[in-house]
Amino acid sequence: MARSRTSRPPQVEQIPTPSKVLLVQNDSSEPSALRGALEREGFQVAARSTIREALSCLPAEKFVALICDLHLPAAGDGFTLVNAMRHFHPDAITVIMSNYPALRESVSALLPQADEILVTPIPPHEVVTRLKDRLRDPRHQAFRVQEPVATIGAS
Numbered sequence: 001m002a003r004s005r006t007s008r009p010p011q012v013e014q015i016p017t018p019s020k021v022l023l024v025q026n027d028s029s030e031p032s033a034l035r036g037a038l039e040r041e042g043f044q045v046a047a048r049s050t051i052r053e054a055l056s057c058l059p060a061e062k063f064v065a066l067i068c069d070l071h072l073p074a075a076g077d078g079f080t081l082v083n084a085m086r087h088f089h090p091d092a093i094t095v096i097m098s099n100y101p102a103l104r105e106s107v108s109a110l111l112p113q114a115d116e117i118l119v120t121p122i123p124p125h126e127v128v129t130r131l132k133d134r135l136r137d138p139r140h141q142a143f144r145v146q147e148p149v150a151t152i153g154a155s
Contacts, residue, residue, distance in 0.1 A: 037124035
């Protein structure tokens with residue numbers, strides 16, 4: 001009597017999907033050093049140069065992170081984009097970049113949704129390192145409710 005063997009389906013190796021980063025810079029028409037650094041580290045990069053282009057891809061694609069200039073080109077466009085990213089991809093890491101050194105302190109109170117605020121110029125490998133660190137430990141900035149000015153001294 002011959003034994004019948006039950007055949008098992010071959011094991012399919014899970015190939016990790018590259019993590020997709022939305023990179024929004026004023027001039028993303030040509031590859032930037034930051035884009036190259038991200039791609040060398042295995043990230044899939046969706047590069048956009050306007051806030052309109054960036055906003056249009058948010059509902060259709062899954063992103064693990066956003067890296068954007070603060071001014072795209074209008075002042076504060078980065079704020080709008082971070083808020084939209086939080087809406088469509090609440091777990092995504094958000095990084096704002098600006099060449100204004102006082103930004104980190106002044107904006108951190110105004111924009112608690114941003115996980116990192118980086119002052120440029122910053123080497124691309126440093127941005128990638130910070131992003132990878134954040135992805136390993138994705139705690140987001142805690143939103144702190146500030147006491148409104150109208151209530152101070154009203155007691």
